[in-house]
Each structure stands twice: as C-alpha cells, then as structure tokens.
Amino acid sequence: xxxxxxxxxxxxxxxxxxxxxxxxxxxxxxxxxxxxxxxxxxxxxxxxxxxxxxxxxxxxxxxxxxxxxxxxxxxxxxxxxxxxxxxxxxxxxxxxxxxxxxx
Numbered sequence: 001x002x003x004x005x006x007x008x009x010x011x012x013x014x015x016x017x018x019x020x021x022x023x024x025x026x027x028x029x030x031x032x033x034x035x036x037x038x039x040x041x042x043x044x045x046x047x048x049x050x051x052x053x054x055x056x057x058x059x060x061x062x063x064x065x066x067x068x069x070x071x072x073x074x075x076x077x078x079x080x081x082x083x084x085x086x087x088x089x090x091x092x093x094x095x096x097x098x099x100x101x102x103x
Contacts (some may be wrong), residue, residue: 005018005021015043033054035054035058037058042058042061066081
C-alpha cells in the first residue's frame with residue numbers, strides 16, 4: 001500500500017475506501033474519524049483509536065513527508081532542515097498573530 005491513496009467523493013458525499021485499506025485496518029460498517037488540517041482533511045481510521053495513537057500516527061506521517069520533500073529538493077543535512085523549519089514556524093506565527101515570535 002502506498003502512503004497516499006486517492007478516492008472520489010460522490011454527489012451524496014460517499015467515499016469508497018480501497019479494499020486493501022479496509023482489510024488492513026479491519027474497517028467494515030465502522031465509523032471513521034476525519035481531522036481538519038491546514039486546507040484539507042485526514043481520515044484517521046476508526047474513532048476507537050486513542051488520542052495518543054492519532055497524534056503519533058499524524059506525527060509519523062508528517063516526519064516521513066517532510067523527509068521525503070527535503071530529499072526531493074536536495075536538503076541532506078539535518079541542520080539545514082532545522083533552519084528551514086525555524087523560518088517556517090516564525091512565518092506561520094507572524095501570519096497568525098501579526099507580530100514576531102518572542103525568542
């Protein structure tokens with residue numbers, strides 16, 4: 001299974017989860033949890049997951065995604081990535097609060 005799976009949403013708002021995902025996570029007739037993130041959503045599987053499990057899963061996906069994107073654009077040193085994360089955090093803080101973050 002790949003890290004990203006694309007499905008369509010019908011006019012009735014229905015989404016078909018691929019069979020391999022349904023089988024891997026034993027999802028059939030179950031509710032699922034949707035989490036809003038930035039300008040999208042993440043399907044988190046069964047709502048029976050603990051908050052800790054959800055956070056760990058999202059964090060792992062984020063770390064893997066950042067690492068893959070860093071590799072794609074040629075960032076190979078951890079200190080370079082740390083510098084970029086710091087810049088992006090400051091920019092995000094300024095956009096949200098309209099002022100520089102206290103150091």
